[in-house]
Amino acid sequence: MFIYNESMKSTIRKSTYKAIYRLLNRVSPLPWDCGSLCDSICCTCGGDQNILDFQMGIYLLPGEEKLFTRKENWLKWGSSNASNGDFPDTWHGKVHFIRCKTPPVCPREQRPLQCRFFPLAPHITREKTLQLILSPLVLPYSCPLIEKKMDLDPKFIKATYTVWRRLVQDPLIFDLVDYDSSFRREEDLHIIC
Numbered sequence: 001m002f003i004y005n006e007s008m009k010s011t012i013r014k015s016t017y018k019a020i021y022r023l024l025n026r027v028s029p030l031p032w033d034c035g036s037l038c039d040s041i042c043c044t045c046g047g048d049q050n051i052l053d054f055q056m057g058i059y060l061l062p063g064e065e066k067l068f069t070r071k072e073n074w075l076k077w078g079s080s081n082a083s084n085g086d087f088p089d090t091w092h093g094k095v096h097f098i099r100c101k102t103p104p105v106c107p108r109e110q111r112p113l114q115c116r117f118f119p120l121a122p123h124i125t126r127e128k129t130l131q132l133i134l135s136p137l138v139l140p141y142s143c144p145l146i147e148k149k150m151d152l153d154p155k156f157i158k159a160t161y162t163v164w165r166r167l168v169q170d171p172l173i174f175d176l177v178d179y180d181s182s183f184r185r186e187e188d189l190h191i192i193c
Contacts, residue, residue: 010063011170017067020163024116025109027156029145040104041141042118057097058114062172065096072110074102088179090172113163119145120157120192122164124181130168132161134190149190161193 028034035043057078060068070077076099082091100106121135134146144150168174 010061010172012061012063012167012173014063014066016166017064020113020166021067021109021116023159024113024163027153027159029119029152029156030150031153034145035104037144038142042115042139042143043100043104043106057099058112059095059097060112060114061167061176062170064113067110068098074100074106076101088175090175117160117163119143120152120160122168122177122181123184123186123189123191124168124174124178125186128178130161130164130177131189132157132164132192134192136184136189152192157192 035041068075077096078099079094079096082093082095085095087095098112119135120132121137123131123133125131134149135143145152164177168177
């Protein structure tokens with residue numbers, strides 16, 4: 001997920017991101033720690049690789065970086081130019097990403113949004129309607145929630161959908177979700193809501 005630079009301003013305020021984090025702190029994909037199913041594979045995968053290898057890094061959404069000081073000892077920061085990555089045409093300048101240096105131990109209340117949403121992903125239909133789907137990303141590990149299409153906690157689904165409805169009101173975030181959605185075949189998606 002993404003951090004903006006001077007040319008990519010988010011319309012979402014820091015206070016709104018804080019409220020989103022608080023809401024998502026109260027929910028989880030399952031009523032218990034789903035990491036107990038797989039030994040927290042999504043947190044640990046790649047943890048012992050070279051710290052400069054950001055394959056498993058997480059991009060922050062525009063404005064989400066306001067919640068971090070960049071001095072967190074559990075995070076490694078990196079950046080790349082949006083034109084060198086798989087981003088919408090409206091994204092310009094540097095895009096930053098983070099990677100946990102201490103997996104699977106991290107301050108749970110400070111996890112970035114991409115961690116909080118997993119295994120759900122937003123999808124914009126051809127009619128420009130927002131849906132939540134099971135993440136279609138090709139991962140270097142097997143997530144039981146995705147592989148077994150496990151029933152997710154309805155409170156988690158509702159909170160995640162509520163948050164994405166707010167997030168896609170930001171033009172840059174909408175463009176990102178719409179761009180990612182354009183590469184998916186809608187008939188092959190596992191739609192949650």
